[in-house]
Amino acid sequence: MRLSHKLLRDAALFLILISMPVYYLAFTYSLKESSKSRELIVTRQLTSFQNTLKEALWNGDSPYTRQIVSTLGNIEGVSSVVLYDDKMEKIQESNSPSKRIPFSHDMYKELESNQVKQIKTKSEGSFLVSLITKKTDQGLEKLGIIKIDIHYNDLIKSAxxxxxxxxAVLLGIFILIFFIQFLYLREFLIKPLSDFEKAISEMNVYADIKLKEDPNHVFEIANLTKTFxxxxxxLKNSAGIINQQQMQMINVSKMSALGEMASGVAHEINNPLMITTGFLERIQKAVQNDPEKYSExxxxxxxxxxxxxxxxxxxxGLRSFARNGSKDPMQEVETEKIISETLELCFERFKYGEIQLEITKTVSGKIICRESQISQVLLNLLNNAYDAVTEMPSKNKWVKVEVADSADQNKILIYITDCGPGIPKDIASKILEPFFTTKETGKGTGLGLSISVGIVExxxxxxxxxxxxxxxxFVLELPRA
Ligand SMILES: Nc1ncnc2c1ncn2[C@@H]1O[C@H](COP(=O)(O)OP(=O)(O)OP(=O)(O)O)[C@@H](O)[C@H]1O
Ligand SMILES: [Mg+2]
Incomplete structure (x- = not known):
């Protein structure tokens, strides 16, 4: 169930549950207050008539007592007024006694002189009774009892x-508060939660999914956004690392396959080469004594x-290149030797592409290195230069290798320069990153320079x-041995 639906359902349930008690409390309070004030009015009226009534009863003035009873009977909310004599015989009665509230004899006994007593009966009404007495020489003489029935019918209706x-007002206020709260929750909880749901469902190692960090978010959501x-x-970083390692593994396996093949080819070539060399030397020897044919x-x-x-x-060269040199021991090697052996490997390729490949300047010096690895770096740089230059329309294409000393003579610097179109600034900042390539798929892995940097470091x-x-x-700096 959606949170918004649950909130709406719970709010509706809550409203239903509180409606009944609220209504009941409001009703009883309102009825109690209004009935209290009605009884107060009647009590005051009765008290004010008590002396007059006492005199009328004493004098046996029945028109007067009738008038008093009917006046009391006309008070709003009075349903009947009954006047009894001291023997509980009815003397006067006002209104219709249809809804008269029963009055027991015991109540009469409890009454004290001239005191108005209020007796609550059912919720529809109550009645007031008062014992009317007069002080004589013989003591307190009972003259009669007056009883006034009060009804609440109209009060119940208005309550x-x-x-x-x-x-209705309470529910209105509650609905308004709930609505404001609901809007608040929707903005700061429900909406961010559904954003999370969407982002998580779209998330994968390649997608660059970022949730907006909103300073207005509540603390928990802001924290959750940051964590997300x-x-x-x-996730992206680890995917990148895994990807990189995968590519490196592919590259390594490609290199080792190439290495195996190269060493196989080298072996196959070597045998006939030895035989050919042997025969050539025998021919040389055989014709030594024949001056006519010898010179030609x-x-x-x-x-x-x-x-x-x-x-x-x-x-x-192929044999040494084909070896995986990463586990070779470091050895002192003459720089010129590594360079010339590496150039030897790609010389034909450059010649065929009509690119002039030359060592323009050199200094001698030894470096401590794994020969095959430095050769791999040089070959990478030369291959990049070849790729850059080969598409040039000019006829005079060249790649130059230069070896120089550093200013403090502690390092040997190898410069590889080409006449290619150059590297645009925005690309230059990325070329050392693994997998960055501008070459078509299948041609470049974008690993050449990053692997080379690793080796050189x-x-x-x-x-x-x-x-x-x-x-x-490109400049390759290596410490002198
Ligand atoms: N001499 C150069 N001239 C112009 N751009 C170059 C040169 N050397 C490198 N680059 C740029 O740097 C990018 C990265 O080179 P890097 O050697 O790392 O990978 P690659 O040559 O594309 O692929 P791989 O080396 O696996 O064949 C190249 O794709 C190219 O855009
Ligand atoms: Mg390359």
Whole structure:
């Protein structure tokens, strides 16, 4: 059941339950008050007539007593007046006695001289009795008793009317208060709760769902909103981490598959290469004694040997690249060696793409590193440069590698510069983030630079984009050994 429906139902139930007691209390109070004032009026009138009545009874003046009885009988709310003599014989009577209230003899005995006694009977009325006495030489002489019946019929009617009005006003006030409370609850509890319900049902690890933090919210709801938003962020962050780890695992498994393949290919190439090299050397030896053919054959075999040596170098490079170097021990390596071996791996690709790849300046120096990992970083940077340059319309495309010393000579700086279109400012701030790529799906994972930064930092170095350079230039800083 909805909270709003429950509130409405409970309020209606409450109204029904309190209506009856409220009506009853209002009715009895109103009747009591009005009957009290009616009895007071009649009592006063009776008291004022008592002396006159006493004299009339003493003198046996029946017209006079009749007049008094009928005057009392005409008071509003008096239904009958009966006058008895001292033997309880009826002397006078006013109005119709149809609704007369019974009067017992015992009551007469209890009456004291000239005292007005009020006797309540049923809710429809009451009566007043008074013993009329006169002091004589023989003592107190009883002259008679007067009894006045008072009815409440009209008072009951008006008490009902008053109670109805009062109940209506009370219910009106209650409904108004409830309505204001209901609007308040709807705004500050029911609405935020349904917002929560909607947000939770739409929530998933990819959706960026945030509830508005409203300063007007009550403390509990404001707290709940904050906690909810925090939970959403945590969920998104952990989803991001899981995603990143998943991609890294994919990348690692891709790399290890590539590594296995590369080492297999290297092995397969190596055997025929050795055989070819062996035969070339035998040809060289065989023609050594034949001066006619020697110079021409020597020239060709020389070239063929150079070719096979280059293939052998690539195979070696492939083998070392294919290895997962993350567990290798750190070793002192000559920077030039790592750079030349890495360039060797992509030289053909650049040549085929008509991109000039050159080392423009170099200083020698050793670094302590895991060779295959630094090679991986360089290859990443070179591949990015290749991708940036390859689409350029210009014929003169180039990528330059430069090795220099840092100002304090403690570090070796490797610059990789390309003639590509550059990196726009808004993108430049994101390129080191994992999974950020501008390349089409399937071409780039967006992990190259972030993995490279991780590797370089493990080596105590830095990798960054040189914003001050005219061309796109990445700087790789590594501590000297
Ligand atoms: N030399 C460069 N010139 C222009 N943009 C570059 C260059 N190097 C990197 N970028 C930008 O940085 C982004 C991130 O590079 P990163 O190497 O991390 O991932 P990627 O190259 O897109 O994917 P992957 O390395 O997995 O193939 C690239 O998509 C590209 O937009
Ligand atoms: Mg890349």
């Amino acid at each position: 009902h009317a008053r109670s109805r009005t009062m109940l 938003n925090h939970m959403g962020e945590e 054959i020597a020239m060709h075999t020389e070239k063929a040997l150079k070719g096979t040596q280059r293939v052998a170098k690539i195979v070696k 493990e080596h105590g170095g830095k990798l960054y984009l040189d914003h001050g350079h005219d061309n796109t230039r």
